[in-house]
Amino acid sequence: MSNLNKTTISMIINNEDYNDLNVETRQHLGDFLRDLGFKGTHLGCEQGACGACNVLVDGESVRSCLMLAVQANGKNITTVEGLNSSEMEIVKDCFVKNNAMQCGFCSSGMLMTTYEIVKSNRKYSREEIREMISGNYCRCTGYQAIVDAVEDSLNKINVGV
Amino acid sequence: MKSPAFSYYQAKDLADAINIKKSDDDAVILAGGQSLLPTLNMRLSSPSVLIDIGSINELKKIKVEDSYLIMGAMCSHSQIMNNKEVNEKFPILNKLLAQVAHPAIRNKGTHGGSIAYGDPAAELPAFAVLVNAEIILSGPDGERTVSAKEFYKGLFETAINSDEILTSVKYPINQNGMKLFFDEVTRRHGDYAMAGLVGSIKQNNKINEEINLVFFGTGDRPNEAPKTCEYLLKNEYNYSDIKDTLKNDIDFASDISSSSDMKAHLSAILVGRMMKELN
Numbered sequence: 001m002s003n004l005n006k007t008t009i010s011m012i013i014n015n016e017d018y019n020d021l022n023v024e025t026r027q028h029l030g031d032f033l034r035d036l037g038f039k040g041t042h043l044g045c046e047q048g049a050c051g052a053c054n055v056l057v058d059g060e061s062v063r064s065c066l067m068l069a070v071q072a073n074g075k076n077i078t079t080v081e082g083l084n085s086s087e088m089e090i091v092k093d094c095f096v097k098n099n100a101m102q103c104g105f106c107s108s109g110m111l112m113t114t115y116e117i118v119k120s121n122r123k124y125s126r127e128e129i130r131e132m133i134s135g136n137y138c139r140c141t142g143y144q145a146i147v148d149a150v151e152d153s154l155n156k157i158n159v160g161v
Numbered sequence: 162m163k164s165p166a167f168s169y170y171q172a173k174d175l176a177d178a179i180n181i182k183k184s185d186d187d188a189v190i191l192a193g194g195q196s197l198l199p200t201l202n203m204r205l206s207s208p209s210v211l212i213d214i215g216s217i218n219e220l221k222k223i224k225v226e227d228s229y230l231i232m233g234a235m236c237s238h239s240q241i242m243n244n245k246e247v248n249e250k251f252p253i254l255n256k257l258l259a260q261v262a263h264p265a266i267r268n269k270g271t272h273g274g275s276i277a278y279g280d281p282a283a284e285l286p287a288f289a290v291l292v293n294a295e296i297i298l299s300g301p302d303g304e305r306t307v308s309a310k311e312f313y314k315g316l317f318e319t320a321i322n323s324d325e326i327l328t329s330v331k332y333p334i335n336q337n338g339m340k341l342f343f344d345e346v347t348r349r350h351g352d353y354a355m356a357g358l359v360g361s362i363k364q365n366n367k368i369n370e371e372i373n374l375v376f377f378g379t380g381d382r383p384n385e386a387p388k389t390c391e392y393l394l395k396n397e398y399n400y401s402d403i404k405d406t407l408k409n410d411i412d413f414a415s416d417i418s419s420s421s422d423m424k425a426h427l428s429a430i431l432v433g434r435m436m437k438e439l440n
Contacts, residue, residue: 004168004210025169025211028198046162047199054265060239061265066198070169071191071215116264134350135263 009073013038014082023069029055030064032072033079040080040108044137051136052105054112055079059119061112080108087118091153100149102140109136114150118157126151164201168210174217175299175328181212183301183324188212190326192235192274195266220273220328223247229295229331234273239264241272250334251292253341257284257359263351277327279312279319279382281414282353284345286313287377290385291359292341294332300325313382339363339371342435345378346427348418354378355419356427362439369394369440374432379413379424386410389432398436404429 005026010019013036023032030053033041044050046065053064056078083092091114094100101107110133117124117132124132129150130143138146169191172178182188189208191197192215200206214220220235223244230250232241238258241247248255261267261275261284275285276296289296289309296307298321307320309330314320321327345357356378363371372390375383389406396402407413407428413421 004170005166007169024166026164026166026201028164028202031163046202048195048262048266051263051265060268062269063195063265065202066195066266067269068169068191068194068198068211070171071194071213073171113264131259131350132264135265 007070009070011072011074012076014078025068025070027069028065029057029062029067029069029072029077032069033064033077038079038081042105042108044105049137050106051109051113054109054136056112056115061116080111083111083115087157088115090156091115091118091149094152094156095146095149098145098149098152100142100146102138102142106136106138106140110138110146114153117150118153124150124154162202164198165204165207167201167208169213170210171213171216175214175219175326178212178214178217178326179299179301179324181210182326185210186323190214190277192277193237193269193271194274195262195270196274196278196280214326225250225334228334230334232272232330232332234271234277234327234329236272238262238267238270238272238275242267251332251341253343253359254288257288257343260284260345260347260351260354272330273327276309276312276330277319277321279317280353281316281380281382282357282378284343284354284357284359284377287357287359287375287383288343289330289332290383291361291373291375292332292336294330296320296327297329297331298322298325299328304328306331310385316381318382336361337363339373340439342439344431344434346431355416356424356431358428358431358435360432360435360439362435364440367440374435376411376428376431378416379428380411381414384411393432393436398433400429400433403432407432 030043042052044052048063048066054061055064129147187209191211191213220233222233224231242258294309312320339361342360345354347354361373372393374386388410392406413424415421
């Protein structure tokens with residue numbers, strides 16, 4: 001078999017076309033995005049445990065460390081830099097108002113998971129919010145404030161009402 | 162935490178994927194990659210080629226056919242959790258899949274990947290064994306069916322030959338009036354279970370006629386417990402007897418979080434919860 005260690009890919013990132021980019025097949029999407037300058041995607045554990053690197057692929061949250069850049073060929077990617085719908089502006093505002101970040105390392109991943117919660121368009125108890133964000137580690141242990149922020153966001157967006 | 166180099170091949174269709182697999186023993190199928198990529202990132206495996214079957218649309222379908230619920234290998238856990246047909250036929254799957262990792266991983270992780278990987282701590286292999294699923298494998302000579310009960314051979318070892326690909330899993334919809342149970346004990350939500358149980362009970366006039374137990378996170382594969390099932394048909398649940406009988410059924414393997422005795426303890430507790438819930 002010919003050497004296919006390198007290839008060329010294209011994708012849409014935050015509504016902009018990126019065409020014919022060279023990539024090593026072994027490179028995961030998180031590193032690929034950061035190399036392109038999307039440094040809002042944070043890499044924590046690179047084994048799928050921490051959730052800091054979550055991005056949206058075709059509108060679904062995905063661990064960017066557990067997806068190869070080549071797998072994202074032809075897909076529509078949203079990083080934290082591109083989370084600017086009116087609903088996500090409300091969410092970001094709620095995160096700030098509730099002090100739902102201390103060092104900020106987990107925040108982009110938390111926002112991706114919050115996007116998933118908002119998208120599902122139903123009500124959530126605090127317990128359910130905790131379950132949803134259980135795949136995102138906050139090592140400052142600011143979970144209480146993060147749950148507050150998600151709850152506040154859902155109230156303000158009137159999800160499921 | 163960077164993967165070693167490998168070649169990447171995006172299969173156009175199933176025949177294409179099988180061809181590559183047949184030509185290279187070290188080629189590995191990439192489904193959702195949610196178990197494979199961590200092992201690559203940690204350099205625990207170094208395949209020559211990853212054959213990506215992610216663009217083969219025929220593997221992404223959920224169908225009901227001839228009294229089977231059929232899951233294509235590339236159906237994601239999220240897709241299955243949101244499927245009306247699945248929630249009608251096997252409502253317990255939703256409860257079970259909610260314990261498989263987290264939303265971002267369930268969006269990418271696949272049904273076929275979980276069944277084929279054969280992680281003894283995973284929920285789906287145990288469920289497939291419990292409900293007598295049939296696993297469809299495709300190779301150069303066509304398709305063959307392996308019963309889930311015959312599929313798991315040992316630690317991460319399955320009946321899949323090196324030139325075969327798991328294409329779908331068939332669940333018999335008629336479970337003969339069995340009521341199904343699922344529960345597990347984990348240290349953190351979404352983490353692998355220290356011990357988990359899927360079980361079923363069939364009753365006639367409130368008398369238990371048949372009991373099945375399949376444990377996960379307890380040994381080198383999904384563990385059935387025939388002696389314990391037999392005991393439960395004749396006796397009331399009793400923690401210490403069940404724990405002893407389970408030890409006769411299963412060679413409990415310790416892991417980083419718990420001793421083999423702890424696993425037996427948790428398994429006995431889970432059986433107690435099941436008898437309480439289904440009786």
